[in-house]
Amino acid sequence: MTARKKTEEAKTGAASFDLEQLERVLEFMAQHGLEEFEYRHGDLHIRLRRAMANSNASAVRFAAPEIVVAQPSLAAAPVVSGAVPAAGPAPESPAAPAEPSPGEELHLIKSPIVGTFYESPAPDAEPFVRVGDHVEPGQVLCIIEAMKLMNEIESDVAGEIIRVHVENGQPVEYGQPLFSIRPTRKK
Amino acid sequence: MPRSTRPSLPGLTDRRLDALLALLSENPMVVLSGARIAREIGVSRSTVWRWIEKLRAVGVRVRGHIGSGYRIERVPDVLVPRLLRPLLRGTIFEKRIYHFFKVGSTNDVALTLGHAGEPHGALVIAEEQTAGRGRAGRKWISEKSLGIHATVLLRPPIPPAQAPLITLLAGLAVREAIAEQTGLAADIRWPNDVLLGGRKLCGILTEMHAEPDRTHFVVVGIGVNVNQTTMPEEIAALATSLRMASGRWTSRLELLAKLLIWLERYYNRFLAEGPQPILDRFAAVSSYAQGKRVRIVTASESFTGTTAGLEPNGVLRVQRDDGRIETVLAGDVMEA
Numbered sequence: 001m002t003a004r005k006k007t008e009e010a011k012t013g014a015a016s017f018d019l020e021q022l023e024r025v026l027e028f029m030a031q032h033g034l035e036e037f038e039y040r041h042g043d044l045h046i047r048l049r050r051a052m053a054n055s056n057a058s059a060v061r062f063a064a065p066e067i068v069v070a071q072p073s074l075a076a077a078p079v080v081s082g083a084v085p086a087a088g089p090a091p092e093s094p095a096a097p098a099e100p101s102p103g104e105e106l107h108l109i110k111s112p113i114v115g116t117f118y119e120s121p122a123p124d125a126e127p128f129v130r131v132g133d134h135v136e137p138g139q140v141l142c143i144i145e146a147m148k149l150m151n152e153i154e155s156d157v158a159g160e161i162i163r164v165h166v167e168n169g170q171p172v173e174y175g176q177p178l179f180s181i182r183p184t185r186k187k
Numbered sequence: 188m189p190r191s192t193r194p195s196l197p198g199l200t201d202r203r204l205d206a207l208l209a210l211l212s213e214n215p216m217v218v219l220s221g222a223r224i225a226r227e228i229g230v231s232r233s234t235v236w237r238w239i240e241k242l243r244a245v246g247v248r249v250r251g252h253i254g255s256g257y258r259i260e261r262v263p264d265v266l267v268p269r270l271l272r273p274l275l276r277g278t279i280f281e282k283r284i285y286h287f288f289k290v291g292s293t294n295d296v297a298l299t300l301g302h303a304g305e306p307h308g309a310l311v312i313a314e315e316q317t318a319g320r321g322r323a324g325r326k327w328i329s330e331k332s333l334g335i336h337a338t339v340l341l342r343p344p345i346p347p348a349q350a351p352l353i354t355l356l357a358g359l360a361v362r363e364a365i366a367e368q369t370g371l372a373a374d375i376r377w378p379n380d381v382l383l384g385g386r387k388l389c390g391i392l393t394e395m396h397a398e399p400d401r402t403h404f405v406v407v408g409i410g411v412n413v414n415q416t417t418m419p420e421e422i423a424a425l426a427t428s429l430r431m432a433s434g435r436w437t438s439r440l441e442l443l444a445k446l447l448i449w450l451e452r453y454y455n456r457f458l459a460e461g462p463q464p465i466l467d468r469f470a471a472v473s474s475y476a477q478g479k480r481v482r483i484v485t486a487s488e489s490f491t492g493t494t495a496g497l498e499p500n501g502v503l504r505v506q507r508d509d510g511r512i513e514t515v516l517a518g519d520v521m522e523a
Contacts, residue, residue, distance in 0.1 A: 110399055111399070112347040112348075112397045112398055112399040112400075113347045113348050113350070113351070113395075113397070114348065114516065115351075115516055115517060116485065116486055116516055116517040116518070118486065122325075123486075145322075145516075145517040146351040146502075146516050146517060147351035147352075147354050147355065147378040147501055147502065147516065147517065148322055148351075148354045148378050148379060148391065148392065148393060148517070149350055149351045149353070149354050149393045149394070149395055149405075150322070150392070150393065150394045150395065151347065151394070151395045151396075151397060152394065152395075152396065154396075168486065169485065169486025169487040170486075170487065171516060174348055174399070175399060
């Protein structure tokens with residue numbers, strides 16, 4: 001993705017967070033040597049990332065709004081891409097183990113119904129899975145509740161949980177991505 | 188294609204025990220010798236004695252002993268297939284009835300059956316649950332043979348997005364069955380808690396296995412407090428039983444049969460006509476549908492407001508005190 005494209009996305013995708021504000025954040029990040037910036041408010045989710053080797057080559061990325069109304073295909077696309085391919089040299093800093101590599105195809109688990117996302121079987125119980133966990137096909141990843149109908153969402157692949165796209169108790173739309181999984185390569 | 192192999196189901200009631208109960212019930216005034224019973228159902232006399240003890244433990248009144256023979260005092264109210272099936276003739280539930288005297292959770296059994304390819308209409312019943320489950324990992328207290336603990340397995344030919352309506356129609360089915368059996372007009376707290384005098388006497392936990400465009404199966408677990416004379420202290424202010432509310436004993440067999448008949452009736456109507464008849468009936472019988480002051484507690488917030496009807500998909504509309512209309516997908520609804 002080019003920087004220009006991202007700018008356009010910025011205009012259309014996040015009315016409540018204009019470009020000027022973004023530039024200010026980027027400046028702030030450069031000043032303080034910050035590599036990453038994440039912002040969440042309501043259904044807006046912004047994540048900025050700078051390539052540390054070259055402070056001019058700032059990469060901006062918009063995640064899809066976490067709540068996308070009745071646009072399942074829209075919700076699916078941008079979130080998968082994972083880390084932003086930086087314009088400059090690749091960041092040298094050690095990435096989190098679960099971070100996907102640029103351009104990597106991740107498997108998405110999406111919600112089959114509109115409902116509320118639960119990461120665990122009961123409020124005080126451990127989450128079904130965490131980032132970095134290895135899962136098998138058929139393993140329960142979360143519950144989506146709608147009108148006291150509990151839908152246990154299972155993984156349909158074996159692999160590693162790379163990202164949990166929603167937070168416990170958050171409402172989700174039909175087709176909204178819940179998990180990104182890096183499938184285990186077949187030998 | 189779903190596999191059709193039946194998983195092993197530890198604790199499933201022995202068919203011969205079912206036959207023993209049927210034999211006693213068919214001869215209520217007759218003393219049957221242990222030897223004759225043993226011969227007819229194909230077990231040893233000591234097994235007959237052991238099983239009679241088991242039946243007594245769940246409240247079946249059997250007179251006599253191993254030497255004199257046995258006689259049942261009245262037709263037992265045990266939900267075994269041989270006694271239940273005749274009441275379910277012509278329904279989808281008559282064919283595959285799985286009865287347990289004691290099991291962890293009927294929903295868990297039904298989920299296992301569902302994954303193993305069990306067909307639409309399977310019915311799982313327990314006299315006692317040791318790990319009865321409610322919403323959000325809550326417990327459902329299931330005492331021995333005093334309540335109904337049953338789960339049905341459905342394979343609805345509808346997209347998962349429409350499946351939540353099944354939870355509404357299940358609550359309605361329980362409400363209609365109670366009215367028919369006892370004459371009591373129960374209330375329904377959205378989506379499907381059945382209440383008498385503001386106290387809960389039926390809880391329904393529905394679980395689904397689905398992909399975004401395909402519903403594999405839905406299990407509807409129904410717990411009804413029927414003949415309990417007291418409630419555990421911790422839930423006494425919130426829960427009741429039919430017995431406590433009406434002062435009368437109710438046949439679980441008859442109530443369960445009526446409930447399942449109503450469930451199939453509403454289910455078929457839903458498939459044929461869509462949600463409207465269900466929504467209309469809900470609006471007619473639930474005091475929570477419209478104009479009720481409620482407190483809503485979800486995983487992320489809590490607020491008060493006034494109910495303002497249901498959305499076409501069954502979701503509850505609540506007008507907040509500041510005037511905004513909120514749609515409640517999931518959460519606890521309480522009278523405010």
